[in-house]
Amino acid sequence: MRPALLAASLLAPLALAAPAAYAQDAATRLARDALIVDTHIDAPGILMDTWADLGVEAKDREFDYPKARAGGLDIAFMSIYTSPKQDADGSAWQVANAMIDGVEALAQRHPGKFAVLTSPRDVERLRAGGRVLLPLGMENGAPLGDKLDNVRFFFERGVRYITLAHSANNRIADSSYALEKTWNGLSPFGREVVREMNRLGIMVDVSHLGDASAKEAIALSTVPVIASHSAFRHFTPGFERNISDEIARLVAAKGGVIQVPFGTAFINPASAANTQAHFRAINDFNKRNAELKAQGQPELDRKAFDKTWDEAHPPLQSTLAQVLDQLDYGVKLVGIDHVGIGSDFDGVDGELPPELKTVADFPHLVAGLQARGHREADIRKLLGGNLLRAWTAIEAGAGK
Template sequence: MRTALASLLLIAATAHADEPLSAAQRFAREAIIVDTHIDAPSELMKQWRDLGVDAPGVEFDYPRARQGGLDVAFMSIYTSPEDDAAGTARQKAHMQIDAVEALAARHPDRFALLRSPADVERLSQNRRVLLALGMENGAPIGDDLAQLEVFHRRGVRYVTLAHSHSNRIADGSYSLDRPHGGLSPFGEQVVKEMNRLGIMVDVSHLSDDAVRDVLRVTKAPVIASHSGMRRFTPGFERNLSDALAKAIAKNGGVVQIVFGSGFIDARAAADTTAYFRALAAFQRELEAARARGETPAKTLAQFDAEWDAAHPKPETRIEQVVAQIDHAVKLLGEDHVGIGSDFDGVGGALPVGLKSVADYPNLIEALRQRGYSDERLRKILGGNLLRVWREVEARAEKR
């Protein structure tokens, strides 16, 4: 009964497939589209949804992915600084990987796990969406370098070294506390071990000094899995400066442009920076109240709710993403730019026209209107990322 119902839901969700396709939709189905940052695993931890059929309330599922022409979806294995502090990051990372594996096993005709760029063509036959793994925050490895190999065996193919706050590996771009001045000595070992294993080093979320240190240490190209260009968000360190983006490209790497409103709009970016400063002050107040044996006046959830009410996200447009891509291509060259949406990771704060994985054709059409050729589009949509992945894999120590 459940299988029959799932089939009916899939048919209903894909009924539009009988309608004539636009030129952009046809191209999306022909090109290889690789999105390096989709936060579906975190959503699965909150509430299990069958993403093999139409799943209301999410930005990634199989029907939407096929509608948009998505071929390779990097599932973000995200753990927070709080998970790190509580000692639960490793367990949560493995649970999320389990969830992705369960999804693929549940629908072997719709999903397949991807561990090497060499397998894209073979595994994507019959319109399957390929699920690769990227770990957002190096916290799950703890102080144990050997854990990198454990996660590599489980399929993790990039690691974002830090997230939001500084950790034992590197300083984070949002963090006011920067104990390492870039990478820590342990972080340098992490980068070298990732090079050895063939895991891509991801510099999104890092401080400027940490990005520079990564580029000094690495022997392989690096990626920024979901970052914007700081030119459009002055003072927002989470996005890449032109100088750092050029250094990544010079190293052979690729900058994957993010879609989230908080990264493409100057006001939203300024609010994000202000939020982390206010949050740091609030957390100090919480700690002081607890040290005095007092009950805090408000909880973190209340703080967040009040902040969100006072700082509504501005409406953004697909043209703002196109402007970021266009600037990056002109600055870095067409071989060093890709896409990393952050779907399911920004609370729905996305530009008009790019609300889910069904909407890549809208981006294709907008770039075509800017004069982008099919050859350039193929590189940006996935070719550049696959090139870097192949090079990182080729440079890995043979095992």
């Protein structure tokens, strides 16, 4: 080969690689400059199970301080999650308070790295010096019990959104996963809870709710509502856990935001179908055990059930493109001002797109948005501007 051709052939791969590298550098710069708000990270639950110091690198976690700084994450809503089982056995209040204590301890242990955030007014002041801010979102209203005063109690503890129900109907609302609905809307107590949340300035979160419960919560609220981590049902027909076009439009019309998660179970249609089937199978399993118990017979083994299910339903894969499809669809459906991100990091057992495995990977999301032609101003809205606008409006409406 002639020297000139040889040189050209050697340089060709570099020429092809340069634009891609430049694009990723530009995405990283924007991710670190923009204000990124993730409305759903399940770090507190894992801390309760297996402690780790999230102020330094924690290799088995999807959220920690070094990863957050690498990815440009500024505001990470810590999920105060309690289960239907904890609701049933009366431990949800204790568990929620222990999780809040854990988040507070993390901030106190690393005052130069973390701060608990309770108002959008404090963002700029508290993030000075590179802190990652930790507002609290309560996933499942179970810790409220049946006491309306507990809404104020948890507000004073720092909770700034409440997902009214989770994977089972509760005292407040119906779950999207429940095959049989209790309230077909909100309970009488649930209506009082929404009014009190409005009065105090706590965001009403309609993720996880059955459709009728979500519609009533949106209609009753006097301020914007959010969906803290809900993908669009358009891609997963029949999967009530994801938000319908109708309800997404209602959220937007109220001034709220739909925050798109990254978990495979939400964005991969086949995985969503498996998730829905799993809850139906559990429902049947529980009914059968109730029958056996009533007959005085030995109950079926839940561990054996889980093992058999997992073997028949291995984890599926998802992609960054599927997350981008969700965001693009949401923007087309309800407008650029009503879509954001609620990853569900540390809450989906690592079942995430390979490009979005931890909070360090937000630049990949930004690069994908740039490649699809989104303007910088719009990317900033999706990354956090929209959520902060809605939160500010909800706070401004408190007491009115």
